[in-house]
Amino acid sequence: MAKLKIGADFLIPCDDMRIGFQERYGLTFRQIELAAKGGIHGVWVTEHHFSNYGYTPNPLMLLAGVAREFPHLYLGTAILVLPLWNPVRLAEDIAVLDVMSGGKVIVGIGRGYQPYEFVGLGQNIACNRGQSEEATEILLAAWTQDDFTYAGRFYNFNEPVTVLPRPVQQPHPPVWCATTSPESIRYAARMGFGFMLATSFTPAEVAEQREFIEAALQEAGRPTAGYELSKNTYVFCSTDPQQVEAAIADALWQQRTAKFLRDGNKPVGGKNLSLPTEGEPADDVLRARMIVGNPDECLSQIEALERAGLTYITGVFEYPRLPFASQLASLELFTKEVMPAVTGSRA
DSSP, X not given: OOSOEEEEEEOOOOSOTTSOHXXXXXXXXXXXXXXXXXXXXXXXXXXXOSSTTOOOSOHHHHHHHHHHHOTTSEEEESOEEGGGSOHHHHHXXXXXXXXXXTSXXXXXXXXXXXXHHHHHTTOOGGGHHXXXXXXXXXXXXHXXXXXXXXXXXXXXXXXXXXXXXXXXXXXXXXXXXXXXXXXXXXXXXHXXXXXXXXXXXXXXXXXXXXXXXXXXXXXXXXXXXXXXXXXXXXXXXXXXXXXXXXXXXXXXXXXXXXXXXXXXXXXXXXXXXXXXXXXXXXXXXXXXXXXXXXXXXXXXXXXXXXXXXXXXXXEEOOOTTSOHHHHHHHHHHXXXXXXXXXXXXXX
């Protein structure tokens, strides 16, 4: 089973805002250290602003710290919200990180979905698709062309610009695209990018998405083999049924928080409200979306995702309402009992 790769994805949520910021980042780096020793392929950091849903306003800065402490790990963004950046400056920052890491960056990009983040940074979320596509064109030009210019609806660079340094990976680091809609899938297929699915897909739904993706690739004249297909997935490994149930409940709590923000609600003092909403998934559906249970159950769920077509799992090991010791114990059990089978290193 050595083909599938598993990375660790960090949102850095903080339910108890009495915890200091330095302490909270310190807890994350303890998890990264344990994951790095346990065979995780890479560390992924998402981007969020202005609330305790995630202390990750600048994934690249956090990943630079990871690169220094754990130089063997790959570094992924899951995702960079392109409309919230100056694309030329972003191209520079990514190139620096790729140089510092020796060419280990995977650039996950997307449009964003939280209106309050756009308001806080002076952007209009209604324009996010057009902005993202133009920003992507600028990134690719900045990494591959001397003295490039750009004229678009949202961005204009009339004076020639050359971005230095250039990335180590040529012609540029791999780009993976958040694909939450048919339009996004078709766009990623046309561009030859990797595909990143959200937490809400079961293995059966991943297989359906794969079929749609391969049809889109064929339509775009792209190969239907060799592409990257990843999924963001909550992971909790434990032999204690009560802890497993607590993790499932916490995953639901985090999804409620995401919906609260997606619906345009504003956090108060950075604190979000996570209230039950209509149409929430039942426990069996949540389980099917997760990798959860004892080591054998977790491995079985991973195998189902691989059969469905995944090449990469970005595992979310953070559960902000569970004791940190429980989160570490889950990650340790996963790396000791499950990862060897995934990486092919089990005797």
